[in-house]
Amino acid sequence: MQHFALTIIGRDRPGIVSSTAEILYQLGCNIADSSNNILGGQFAMILIISHPTITDRDEIEQAFSQLEEQGLSVFVRTLKPGGEQRPELPGELCMISVYGSDKPGIVYQVAKVLSENNINIIDLNTKLIGTAERPVYVMMCETLLPENLETDELKAMMNELKNRLHVDISVRTVTPVEL
Amino acid sequence: MAVREVLVYPDPRLKEVCTPAEIDAQETDELVQDLVDTMYDSGHSVGIAAPQIGVCRRVAVVDVSHSKLGKKHNHGLLTLINPTIIESTGSKVMREGCMSVPDYTGNVERAREIVVQFHDRDGQDQVVRCKGFEAVAIQHELDHLDGLLFLDRVSNPKADVFKRKQ
Missing domain, CATH: 3.30.70.260 (ACT domain)
Structure with missing residues (x-):
């Protein structure tokens, strides 16, 4: 098919x-x-x-x-054959929230750090909120960490980025539970 | 003692409202044992309800004590016969999945803390206060007794990214 x-x-x-x-x-x-x-x-x-x-x-x-x-x-x-099948996605699931005054490059800078560390973005939503005078950018990013990377390391990276970009960033693990 | 097959939706037995179980009956005790065996056999499950193994009785077992999320607050293995939630407060969102609905998860909001009344395996009437993951697990299992799946309660769906035990 x-x-x-x-x-x-x-x-x-x-x-x-x-x-x-x-x-x-x-x-x-x-x-x-x-x-x-x-x-x-x-x-x-x-x-x-x-x-x-x-x-x-x-x-x-x-x-x-x-x-x-x-x-x-x-x-x-x-689609090429098999292109409809989702591959196995192992690794720790992490949600990253980024928000702050709108400025160029928020998505790029965050995505760049993730990409350089082989962190897979599996769901990304961005939204421009606030007023025309004070626009606020919100980015919600769900990621999968590679096996050799700890959540704390991602937190450290995001903390560095937070200071550099002057935006707020928080990272938390999501644990899907099978009941 | 037996590990039973876990039914998967669209098996119609998962959508039935279960009838009360007989207290202190051998039939009920065997059902409890099967539920416990099936739950522990799956390796990753923290709870299972009777309809999931095809028995339309109001019985479920929950044990979150081996799970990282349930380490702090748990009552070990809970055998819930004819359970009812008599009090619930607060709210907590968890990303739930279910052995009976493979390959799908979704964020579900439930009460953070509950008081549940039930008969235990010895037929004793019990009232237990549970919170956190244990409370969520109990609410998920009790829904099964009314033919409800977590799909009926999802606020937003997510792709399945379970680290499944092979």
Whole structure:
């Protein structure tokens, strides 16, 4: 079965999910994982879909032409075999909260330190809040630490970054519990 | 004494409201033993409820004493027969998963502290005050007795990143 990644984005209004799901249903596509959120005034959908026979992404894009006419942008990416499967993600789960007066480079500086230390970002949300005069940036980052890295080491790195960027940063471990 | 198979959703038995168990009965005692065996056998579980092994009775066992999160406040192995929560205060959010719903976790808000009344394995009426992880685990297991899964209580879902024991 061929898998595709489908991205749809456009000005938010009621009915975007419904129209998308209807087209997928008519095509005979399965929706596997998906993430659908409002970002600013835009509604952004990212879906992993599959179809038992369609292998050509143009065929899928074609079916979405009516949505594009309604002002939504649609993009389809063909996944390589196995690209739909999430790999095993071992390691300690850490939540990092970064917030402070908005300034250039917050995401970059934080992500740079994480990347240099082989820390995997598995979920990232950012939001600009506050007023136009005093904008505040909030970044919520869920990460997986590599086996050889302790939470305290990450805390130390983030503390250094906090002083350098003049933002507030806190790190805490998340322990999923199976009950 | 037996390790039983843990049922996985969509098994309809997980969505049933369980009936009270008979106190001081051999049938109930055998069920308790199976629950204890199954819970400890899984290695990582801190609680299991009767419907998870296909028995529609109001019985659950909880033991958070071996878990890092439950080290501080716990009552060891709790055998909860016909349990009811008679008091609950505060709130606590934990990222929960469930043996009966593999590959999924979600943040669930529950009471931080509870008082639970139940019959123990010897048929004695007990009232115990629990907090923290133990309180969360009990609330999770008691939900099973009413056919509720943590999925019914998730405030926001997260991808499954359990370090699963093979």
